[in-house]
Amino acid sequence: MSSESDTPRPILYSYFRSSCSWRVRIALALKGIEYELRPVNLLKREHKGDEFIQMNPQGFVPYFVHGHVRLSQSLAILEYIEEAFPSPVRLLPSAPDKRALVRSLAHIIALDIQPLQNLRVLQKVGDERKVEWARDFITEGFQALEKGLEKAHGRYCVGDVATLVDVCLAPQLYAARRFGVDMSKFPTICKMEEVYKTEEPFIRAAFDRQPDTPEDLRAT
Amino acid sequence: MSSEKPVLYTYWRSSCSWRVRIALQIAGIEAEHRPVHLVKAEQTSQPYSELNPLQQVPSMVINGETLTQSMAIMEYISELKPDCNLLPASPLDKAKVRMICEIINSGTQPLQNLSVLKKFSDKQEERADWAKYWITKGFVALEKALKNTAGEYCYGNKLTLADCCLVPQVYNAVRYNVDMSEFPLISKINQTLEKIPQFKAAHPSNQIDCPE
Numbered sequence: 001m002s003s004e005s006d007t008p009r010p011i012l013y014s015y016f017r018s019s020c021s022w023r024v025r026i027a028l029a030l031k032g033i034e035y036e037l038r039p040v041n042l043l044k045r046e047h048k049g050d051e052f053i054q055m056n057p058q059g060f061v062p063y064f065v066h067g068h069v070r071l072s073q074s075l076a077i078l079e080y081i082e083e084a085f086p087s088p089v090r091l092l093p094s095a096p097d098k099r100a101l102v103r104s105l106a107h108i109i110a111l112d113i114q115p116l117q118n119l120r121v122l123q124k125v126g127d128e129r130k131v132e133w134a135r136d137f138i139t140e141g142f143q144a145l146e147k148g149l150e151k152a153h154g155r156y157c158v159g160d161v162a163t164l165v166d167v168c169l170a171p172q173l174y175a176a177r178r179f180g181v182d183m184s185k186f187p188t189i190c191k192m193e194e195v196y197k198t199e200e201p202f203i204r205a206a207f208d209r210q211p212d213t214p215e216d217l218r219a220t
Numbered sequence: 221m222s223s224e225k226p227v228l229y230t231y232w233r234s235s236c237s238w239r240v241r242i243a244l245q246i247a248g249i250e251a252e253h254r255p256v257h258l259v260k261a262e263q264t265s266q267p268y269s270e271l272n273p274l275q276q277v278p279s280m281v282i283n284g285e286t287l288t289q290s291m292a293i294m295e296y297i298s299e300l301k302p303d304c305n306l307l308p309a310s311p312l313d314k315a316k317v318r319m320i321c322e323i324i325n326s327g328t329q330p331l332q333n334l335s336v337l338k339k340f341s342d343k344q345e346e347r348a349d350w351a352k353y354w355i356t357k358g359f360v361a362l363e364k365a366l367k368n369t370a371g372e373y374c375y376g377n378k379l380t381l382a383d384c385c386l387v388p389q390v391y392n393a394v395r396y397n398v399d400m401s402e403f404p405l406i407s408k409i410n411q412t413l414e415k416i417p418q419f420k421a422a423h424p425s426n427q428i429d430c431p432e
Contacts, residue, residue: 057364058323069312075291075326076318083311096299097285103292108274111291115330124353125340133339144274 007067010035013052014062015042016210016217019114019171020074021062025210026167027078029201031089039212042119075110078164091164102163105148109168113141117175134179142176142186145169149188157192162199170196174207226251226282229271231258232427235329235388236290237278241427242384243294245418247301251280255429258334291325294381305378317375320365320382324389328358332392351396359393362386363403374409379416387413391424 012028012035014021028035040046040061047059056063056072064070064077066084071077082091092099115121117134125133149165152158157165173193176183183190196202203209208219228244228251230237244251256262256277263275272279272288280287287293298306307314330336331354337347369375374382390410393400400407413419424430 058361060361069315071315071319073319073322073326075322076315079318080311080315083314096296097283097287099299100285100287100292100296103295104287104289107289107292111289111326111330112274112276115326116336121331136339141274147273 009033010064010066011038012036012062012064013038013040013056014210014212015040015047016213017174017207018042018061019118019175020060022171022174022205022207023074023110023167024062024064024077024081025205026170026202027081027091027164029205030091030162030167031081031085033081033085037211039210041212075106078167082164089162091162091167093158093163098158101148101152102158102165105145105152105157106164106168108141108145108148109165109172112144113138113172114168114175117179131179134175135181138172138176138179138181139185142181142189146186146188149192153188153192155195162201166192166196166202170202170206224284226280227254228252229254229256229268229277229279230427230429231256231277232424232430234258234277235392236276236325238388238391238422238424239290239325239381239384240278240280240293240297241422242387242419243297243306243381245422246306246379246384247297247304249297249301251282253428255427257429291321291381294384298381306381306384308375308378308380313375316369317380317382320362320369320374321385323358323362323365324385327361328355328389329392331355331358332396348396351392352398355389355393355396355398356402358389359398359403359406363405366405366409370405370409372409372412379413379418383409383413383419386410387419 010033012024014025014037040052046052047061053059058072060072062074062077063072071080092102116137122130122134149157154160156162157169169192207213208217226249228240230241230253256268258277262268263277269275271286274288278290278293280293287296294306307317332351337351340350341347366374371377373379374386387410390406420426
């Protein structure tokens with residue numbers, strides 16, 4: 001059992017469709033960590049409301065609370081969860097060069113793709129251009145990711161167990177589909193998509209099964 | 221570590237290359253710098269694309285491995301030299317340093333990268349406005365975060381990866397006329413860091429590919 005077992009269970013402030021919140025949901029599900037999910041509605045601007053800002057001045061989701069630990073920024077949260085809950089499931093390999101590989105592939109998604117097509121950026125780009133904008137940046141990032149995965153993949157992105165790459169990729173795939181990315185160019189990424197459809201932690205963490213998923217988007 | 225010197229593919233003014241240069245300096249790792257001229261599009265050349273399919277800098281060849289993505293490279297450097305405190309020992313302290321890094325390397329820098337500016341507009345003025353807007357937003361978040369973590373440096377009184385990410389971003393902020401008077405803590409830490417020899421050595425003006 002992990003050393004964190006005496007601390008009350010974690011709380012995750014999350015929005016159903018926020019990629020960054022979704023990543024943390026997947027990681028918690030993969031590691032079998034019980035947590036309380038508290039929805040924050042970004043469209044209703046609840047993340048800018050007094051109550052949320054008082055607790056989390058940054059106003060971002062995801063926001064992770066575990067005892068005295070309070071963290072924002074999804075990669076920082078993911079790395080913390082990896083270290084605080086090291087067993088039985090690991091999301092990073094133990095060898096430094098393999099860890100660097102996993103991080104570099106995860107960061108293509110988390111640092112080079114997603115920040116360029118998240119809600120606030122698309123709002124600034126404007127309705128006329130946003131779909132093409134998102135599609136182009138996701139496509140460019142996927143071109144690099146596909147090359148990396150060709151060499152590294154097994155059942156999952158790197159080898160045969162889920163890692164931080166898969167945690168980041170699953171939510172990104174939803175955005176890719178949403179913005180009409182031509183996925184025929186990315187056969188390895190598509191293979192991963194098929195795996196996530198069948199694996200319980202990915203299913204459970206998905207946008208369409210959250211407490212705050214609207215009825216019309218809820219999985220049947 | 222292998223006896224071969226690590227090789228860092230870098231551009232003098234690339235923030236992401238600059239972060240890694242600082243980290244290498246703090247860790248005391250000597251690397252051979254191989255400039256990649258971004259404006260001449262050397263990053264799109266066949267040999268370089270093999271090394272880094274996203275055609276970005278930095279890339280680092282170390283211990284027989286090719287590493288890409290500045291944050292992944294810096295984490296690797298931290299693991300190679302844990303005593304240099306680029307990442308502190310405890311998971312929570314590490315997380316807070318990573319949080320500061322991420323406000324910059326996810327929330328700020330990608331939005332003012334050259335490729336994004338080019339996509340946004342052909343007009344220099346519009347590009348500059350866009351860059352200023354996003355850096356300012358990022359710095360609002362960063363200033364708040366640093367209020368809880370800063371000592372002499374971004375995280376307490378020891379240099380960490382957060383400081384490596386901060387300095388290049390402030391350079392860009394100044395370049396795009398961000399009103400730095402709104403960010404007194406960022407400014408103060410930056411002024412302290414700029415004087416440190418390792419930071420001076422990594423500065424764009426001291427790189428072999430810096431124009432005259």
